[in-house]
Amino acid sequence: MDLHRPGRDDGHMSEDTPPVRLTRAQEGRLISGVCGGLGRYTGIDPVVWRVGFGVLVLASGWGILLYVVAALLMPNDPRLGAPIERLIRRRFDAGGVLTILGLLLGLGILVNLPQHGVATSLSIVAVLGLAVMVAQGRGISIGQIVRGIPERLQGHSAHDFPPPPPAPAASPAAPAAGRPVDTLPPGAVDLAALGQTLPDTYTTSYAAEVDDRVMDRVYGRRRPGAVLGKTTFYLALLAGCLMIPIFSGRPNDQILEIGASVALAVVAGGLLISTWYGRGRGLVVAGTLLSLTLVGTSVTSDAGLSGGRFGEVRWRPVDPAQAEQTYKMIAGDGRLDLTDLAMAPGQRVVVHAEVGAGRLRVKLPGTAQVELSASAGLGDVTVDHKVTSGPRAKVSQTLLPVTATPRPPVIELHLRGRIGDLEVSRDE
């Protein structure tokens, strides 16, 4: 029995059919046979998969994680199972493995967007978009896969999926049992026979939908909504990507906002068309996601943290001219070390630092006089181990030099925090 045959797994398997497994290739492998296995399953040349993984590795390193996860999820021998399957005692069919990889890819986009900017993230989006387009082109239903994500992530085998509604067994003119053929006029549908093929467990709405699909299959009709939805989606993707070269001179967050706005306008156009013609399947979901993306960028801009950084960030300026800037951090743990600042006697330097969520620690030279102005929306302000508790904690004071100096340099320090703590300490 060939358990790793190439082909499509649409989640509709009969009870006698084993789930389609996605296995690593035994022959022609370069590393572990992941790309070979994906190529054999999807019918796409493994070179294309290797290029895709290469782009992801070069773009953000996310491709390495994806490759390792794929290697752990794809067994060498379908009878033995993959390492992860043996560990958690569950089995993933081909669709399940691809779903997990797709979700990881989506997570990679979200993680890379703030860290590496729009251009890097869009390269990952491009790979994801190409994968979706190829899948759609090969007749794989993305919507069906999305609906089955919870079951697939639980590692259910294809046997656990509900059986598909049976297709009409015969031509439109097929007669019901016990009825002569000539009682139906040519081209008519025997609804009694058609109804007998549907199980009783379907709810009314689902049965109606299934009935529509059966009728579509019988008459070979294609619903106009499917075309409109797909066309609008691809046009929105294209329009959004076109904004990158057009507005390449602008900051990354503005390019993201423009691209998302244009894509949203295209989605809105598709919805307006679907008011009178066709049906824009999935366009409301796409519009909602794009709107939320836009709001996210607006909130970031409104917080004054546009261009801010995430995670653990350290700044250690040396040149006073370069130190005079606004250090922005959206979320994470930031450290601003001003102890190496080469300041002349009497020189004045103005430094701004802002944090959205997290902690910001500032270390000051003991030889400088510091005019401090700090405010924390929801958090504490700590100056030389003296804590001013929030919410809306404000500290405004002058810190004299630790060692007496005739004309000490002056640091005018403005700190602003929204959710998190601000800490200021002197170099001993």
Place this chain on the structure above:
Amino acid sequence: MNDDQNRSWRHRFDPGSLIAGLFFLAVAVTHLLAVFGHVKISGTATVSALLGGLALVMIIRFLTRARRRDMP
């Protein structure tokens, strides 16, 4: 070839799609104007407006869901 095979879908006017389309178009245009500096929008106000608008769109789409069943 009989008449059923030639018959196209009869699509009904769907107010839910109209409202959703106009709403998303308004969101897109507002953000574009904000990016190019023609209007100034507040982040918190945008969140409130968007969530309220999305809720309204979903309610209207729910109430008019029957219109989205194409009739053969």
